[in-house]
């Protein structure tokens with residue numbers, strides 16, 4: 001099981017710099033980061049090597065931070081592999097709330113991070129269909 | 143239950159009789175001051191002709207501006223050597239208003255505050271931490287002497303310096319506190335950031351909140367944060383200071399001490415009396431003060447009468463919580479808005495944090511009202527859509543309260559500026 005931290009940030013210069021600096025100072029490595037924003041504010045989602053530690057660290061700074069479980073699926077970095085994951089989930093009626101991916105080795109391996117409503121069920125569906133899911137440690141050691 | 147039972151539950155007819163006697167003495171005192179002597183002469187009024195509240199209403203209002211013009215001695219009714227203290231507030235123009243107190247005046251005021259504190263349950267066994275400014279401002283000293291009169295262990299810590307406040311709260315197991323409502327909200331956050339729970343790790347049971355208008359929602363939030371009862375306190379330096387009106391344990395309106403003041407509530411535009419329940423400006427006449435008598439003082443504070451008898455048995459009439467100040471109202475696109483209306487909406491939404499700010503700007507000759515709202519860290523669940531829905535909800539609830547659609551921005555907790563622990567609520571950057 002992988003974990004993701006989400007951070008509330010206003011759309012102002014220096015917000016991402018501040019968060020990445022705090023994580024760097026805390027000796028935490030960032031594996032992937034994605035930002036979505038709306039009216040003047042946004043949510044930064046981050047995958048790190050030590051999510052619990054990162055969560056405590058940001059909370060202690062008074063930054064609204066949330067720690068949650070996500071599914072990290074290993075994919076071929078090839079056309080059609082994202083579709084394969086989406087298809088399995090959709091056939092089983094699982095709705096993807098949010099997803100983002102990052103490439104580990106170009107042309108070979110990528111990771112898709114997905115957030116769904118019923119995490120354990122989605123996980124078991126993917127595993128039964130032969131997908132490999134990653135834990136926090138595995139993400140870090142990729 | 144009562145500090146002075148005979149006075150607090152005095153039948154109305156007797157109370158009115160007592161008011162007449164005291165009004166009479168007050169008018170004689172007023173006639174000794176240069177300001178009222180001149181006014182009475184100009185209006186051909188003799189002190190004997192003013193016996194009742196109705197008679198009094200023939201006199202003009204006294205305003206803050208009058209007090210300023212009267213600086214330094216035009217409202218003084220006793221020889222200066224009889225004066226033992228003065229309190230002063232500086233106005234925006236820089237000319238201060240001054241209120242002088244004789245030894246007896248101070249004694250009465252102290253008794254008045256002790257009456258309030260006793261009413262809400264403060265006793266000599268309490269440890270009372272007074273987190274208000276001392277000095278010329280009356281909030282600190284006024285409450286201080288009342289608490290001492292009760293025999294409570296009184297800590298004159300003053301305002302600000304949160305670390306020290308927290309240390310005293312913990313070390314002396316403070317049970318009662320006098321605090322600004324906005325500071326109570328801020329302080330709770332600071333207490334939490336030290337790893338403490340204001341509810342579990344402190345011993346507060348009674349909080350007296352006053353000196354700035356606040357909503358019922360804010361009071362409830364303070365009570366939840368500290369696990370204490372919070373009582374609304376009303377006062378102003380021109381009328382002594384804290385203790386003018388105070389909530390009883392029923393927390394439904396504030397009893398205004400009518401053996402100390404004559405109370406009127408008037409329409410701020412016309413000066414005509416308001417009906418019960420109708421919001422207007424509080425107008426007060428001191429009837430139990432010798433050194434600085436003030437007749438029909440326009441407080442600028444807005445409230446309404448509550449006419450029904452109170453279950454606590456006190457016969458002194460109640461006023462609603464302060465709905466705003468007739469001079470802190472601001473106008474956006476022609477609509478009158480009071481900051482307290484915004485506060486009421488925000489403090490009623492659980493996801494909203496403890497601080498907010500109203501920013502007024504002018505873009506292309508059009509007013510823009512922006513409300514910056516801190517979100518509550520604990521309720522952030524990493525979801526952008528939930529935040530956007532929260533933002534929309536705040537916007538629509540504000541629109542139905544103030545009839546103007548404001549821009550709403552969500553901001554990180556602890557990022558809005560505060561001044562000396564007092565939140566800055568309205569920032570008007572419009573240039574007309």
Ligand SMILES: [Zn+2]
Pocket residue numbers: 390391392397452453454455456
């Ligand atoms: Zn009562």
